[in-house]
Amino acid sequence: xxxxxxxxxxxxxxxxxxxxxxxxxxxxxxxxxxxxxxxxxxxxxxxxxxxxxxxxxxxxxxxxxxxxxxxxxxxxxxxxxxxxxxxxxxxxxxxxxxxxxxxxxxxxxxxxxxxxxxxxxxxxxxxxxxxxxxxxxxxxxxxxxxxxxxxxxxxxxxxxxxxxxxxxxxxxxxxxxxxxxxxxxxxxxxxxxxxxxxxxxxxxxxxxxxxxxxxxxxxxxxxxxxxxxxxxxxxxxxxxxxxxxxxxxxxxxxxxxxxxxxxxxxxxxxxxxxxxxxxxxxxxxxxxxxxxxxxxxxxxxxxxxxxxxxxxxxxxxxxxxxxxxxxxxxxxxxxxxxxxxxxxxxxxxxxxxxxxxxxxxxxxxxxxxxxxxxxxxxxxxxxxxxxxxxxxxxxxxxxxxxxxxxxxxxxxxxxxxxxxxxxxxxxxxxxxxxxxxxxxxxxxxxxxxxxxxxxxxxxxxxxxxxxxxxxxxxxxxxxxxxxxxxxxxxxxxxxxxxxxxxxxxxxxxxxxxxxxxxxxxxxxxxxxxxxxxxxxxxxxxxxxxxxxxxxxxxxxxxxxxxxxxxx
Amino acid sequence: xxxxxxxxxxxxxxxxxxxxxxxxxxxxxxxxxxxxxxxxxxxxxxxxxxxxxxxxxxxxxxxxxxxxxxxxxxxxxxxxxxxxxxxxxxxxxxxxxxxxxxxxxxxxxxxxxxxxxxxxxxxxxxxxxxxxxxxxxxxxxxxxxxxxxxxxxxxxxxxxxxxxxxxxxxxxxxxxxxxxxxxxxxxxxxxx
Numbered sequence: 171x172x173x174x175x176x177x178x179x180x181x182x183x184x185x186x187x188x189x190x191x192x193x194x195x196x197x198x199x200x201x202x203x204x205x206x207x208x209x210x211x212x213x214x215x216x217x218x219x220x221x222x223x224x225x226x227x228x229x230x231x232x233x234x235x236x237x238x239x240x241x242x243x244x245x246x247x248x249x250x251x252x253x254x255x256x257x258x259x260x261x262x263x264x265x266x267x268x269x270x271x272x273x274x275x276x277x278x279x280x281x282x283x284x285x286x287x288x289x290x291x292x293x294x295x296x297x298x299x300x301x302x303x304x305x306x307x308x309x310x311x312x313x314x315x316x317x318x319x320x321x322x323x324x325x326x327x328x329x330x331x332x333x334x335x336x337x338x339x340x341x342x343x344x345x346x347x348x349x350x351x352x353x354x355x356x357x358x359x360x361x362x363x364x365x366x367x368x369x370x371x372x373x374x375x376x377x378x379x380x381x382x383x384x385x386x387x388x389x390x391x392x393x394x395x396x397x398x399x400x401x402x403x404x405x406x407x408x409x410x411x412x413x414x415x416x417x418x419x420x421x422x423x424x425x426x427x428x429x430x431x432x433x434x435x436x437x438x439x440x441x442x443x444x445x446x447x448x449x450x451x452x453x454x455x456x457x458x459x460x461x462x463x464x465x466x467x468x469x470x471x472x473x474x475x476x477x478x479x480x481x482x483x484x485x486x487x488x489x490x491x492x493x494x495x496x497x498x499x500x501x502x503x504x505x506x507x508x509x510x511x512x513x514x515x516x517x518x519x520x521x522x523x524x525x526x527x528x529x530x531x532x533x534x535x536x537x538x539x540x541x542x543x544x545x546x547x548x549x550x551x552x553x554x555x556x557x558x559x560x561x562x563x564x565x566x567x568x569x570x571x572x573x574x575x576x577x578x579x580x581x582x583x584x585x586x587x588x589x590x591x592x593x594x595x596x597x598x599x600x601x602x603x604x605x606x607x608x609x610x611x612x613x614x615x616x617x618x619x620x621x622x623x624x625x626x627x628x629x630x631x632x633x634x635x636x637x638x639x640x641x642x643x644x645x646x647x648x649x650x651x652x653x654x655x656x657x658x659x660x661x662x663x664x665x666x667x668x669x670x671x672x673x674x675x676x677x678x679x680x681x682x683x684x685x686x687x688x689x690x691x692x693x694x695x696x697x698x699x700x701x702x703x704x705x706x707x708x709x710x711x712x713x714x715x716x717x718x719x720x721x722x723x724x725x726x727x728x729x730x731x732x733x734x735x736x737x
Numbered sequence: 738x739x740x741x742x743x744x745x746x747x748x749x750x751x752x753x754x755x756x757x758x759x760x761x762x763x764x765x766x767x768x769x770x771x772x773x774x775x776x777x778x779x780x781x782x783x784x785x786x787x788x789x790x791x792x793x794x795x796x797x798x799x800x801x802x803x804x805x806x807x808x809x810x811x812x813x814x815x816x817x818x819x820x821x822x823x824x825x826x827x828x829x830x831x832x833x834x835x836x837x838x839x840x841x842x843x844x845x846x847x848x849x850x851x852x853x854x855x856x857x858x859x860x861x862x863x864x865x866x867x868x869x870x871x872x873x874x875x876x877x878x879x880x881x882x883x884x885x886x887x888x889x890x891x892x893x894x895x896x897x898x899x900x901x902x903x904x905x906x907x908x909x910x911x912x913x914x915x916x917x918x919x920x921x922x923x924x925x926x927x928x929x
Contacts, residue, residue: 351909352814476805
């Protein structure tokens with residue numbers, strides 16, 4: 171059967187099980203768009219900006235565990251994907267981006283809409299391809315999907331010159347196994363490594379598990395809970411690790427790091443053993459490396475060998491698939507109680523309750539934390555939340571406990587403002603039966619709000635909650651703490667979000683009082699398509715606790731207790 | 738990370754002979770802020786494999802990081818840090834030296850006798866000295882030639898190989914259909 175390059179692309183996508191792709195057409199990718207008419211089983215979502223396509227593919231991938239697909243034209247179309255690709259790279263999200271390229275003969279001539287996209291994306295993709303021979307195309311697409319989803323997942327880009335899309339060859343799908351000599355994702359640990367890890371676990375008096383995104387990526391959620399329960403080891407979560415362990419579980423302490431639970435951070439600093447599972451000791455998690463968990467031995471399990479000993483020197487480093495390693499480890503784990511240690515951590519918690527704004531009467535004021543807390547309450551804690559980046563993101567992490575994997579989607583590593591809305595739309599496309607809330611700030615929302623039109627056109631039911639404080643809140647918080655309250659370039663004008671939504675034909679509502687939140691959730695649920703709710707919150711909010719960048723992890727700025735003065 | 742003193746590490750990488758592989762390796766060093774002393778690349782006896790020797794000044798910990806990051810590249814088939822084992826390493830230099838009087842010519846001959854070096858070109862004004870030796874010997878020769886007057890100098894960078902039966906190789910054979918045109922493209926125009 172003779173197929174054009176464009177048809178081969180779609181044929182291969184179909185065989186990879188792709189049902190939807192997010193993209194934007196243009197000259198160099200037009201042959202592929204034309205071929206889409208022959209493949210109605212692959213739905214194409216027309217975005218309003220290619221960044222949105224990449225974030226949607228990312229949200230789709232994180233919500234479903236499948237590979238998300240974004241497609242764009244050459245030059246500006248491809249460069250607009252860059253932020254989304256970098257976001258997926260930092261958070262190990264499997265996406266495949268397909269870009270058109272100028273014809274082979276024109277490459278290197280500065281042709282119209284030509285950009286060296288494989289060059290541009292080299293450092294922000296797990297791997298990328300420039301297709302120069304149509305015979306390689308089916309192999310490349312298979313490899314791309316395999317590389318994207320296996321090992322430590324990540325984005326893969328395939329750049330396809332226009333003349334390859336139109337060239338025709340006899341098509342035979344390569345059924346034989348993929349052979350990538352330089353790519354063998356690691357699997358299990360050695361017996362020696364397991365033995366060494368078990369010894370440390372059994373010796374420890376004050377152990378703590380640090381659970382990251384990898385727990386969910388490898389499907390080790392049950393194994394994690396089993397380890398924690400059997401050996402009575404408390405679990406702290408990274409931002410992307412939220413959902414790895416139910417947050418109502420008595421052994422879950424909460425998030426760690428810059429805006430983590432004080433109890434988590436104090437426990438890490440006091441611990442005599444860290445068991446780091448599928449996390450990478452990001453600087454937002456460790457604070458000052460010199461003083462980080464000084465008295466603790468460390469076990470680190472990660473699928474990426476280059477993560478072991480990268481930031482934190484560990485005593486036992488295990489490179490492998492976390493679930494496989496946990497299955498090796500668990501039979502040897504003996505029961506323990508660690509009662510005294512768990513009690514100490516509980517004491518630290520109670521102090522936090524006393525400081526928490528949620529437990530205070532704030533009169534007529536509406537605070538971001540209250541909005542998130544009440545959204546949690548009225549959605550039954552069971553929604554999939556997708557956040558943007560900033561104060562609302564940290565508040566979400568603190569006040570919306572998640573009980574199941576992949577129920578919180580956020581840009582952690584890259585901290586990409588503008589991620590929230592498109593990623594939520596991708597998540598909704600992946601899991602249409604779930605209640606999806608995009609929780610965004612007024613700043614980040616305005617970076618990608620053009621996707622409201624996409625949501626309307628495709629009738630993607632996302633509930634958009636804008637936490638509007640009329641500031642770039644997190645930057646303002648830094649200015650308050652570290653730049654003597656010089657609020658330069660952070661006060662922010664915004665349009666009337668309710669009118670804006672209505673202009674897109676999207677029902678909307680504005681909430682100014684806490685007692686309207688319940689109604690707003692009911693309203694959101696009553697609307698069939700996308701819906702927008704603006705929560706007008708107090709302007710000068712602060713996310714507590716906060717470990718200043720580079721400070722010791724236990725040197726947190728805490729919210730003053732009632733009666734205490736600030737700082 | 739226990740901080741050992743930086744020393745010279747020789748990493749040998751077996752890579753797929755494909756377009757852009759050198760770029761990927763070079764990009765990695767820049768991106769991760771690793772300092773490269775020299776990087777050489779050339780084909781092997783297998784047309785689909787190239788071999789790189791990368792010399793870096795790094796602590797043991799950093800050398801390990803570089804090693805792991807190289808392995809992470811899809812097109813890198815295998816990596817060995819040969820400085821951790823007995824190995825042979827060679828650097829080649831061509832040195833153009835002033836040779837326009839009897840003193841310089843005699844000096845040149847005497848110096849070259851003490852090194853694995855030879856004069857490969859000589860004219861009334863200048864001579865070209867070729868040396869193939871361990872890097873430190875090349876350095877020493879260069880220092881000795883300086884007083885005579887070095888006019889031009891080029892070095893290949895270090896290439897290295899483990900001694901004995903430590904074989905860095907791969908059984909891998911490419912699976913892609915190699916058509917007449919694609920073969921020409923992969924191995925001539927776009928060789929790393």
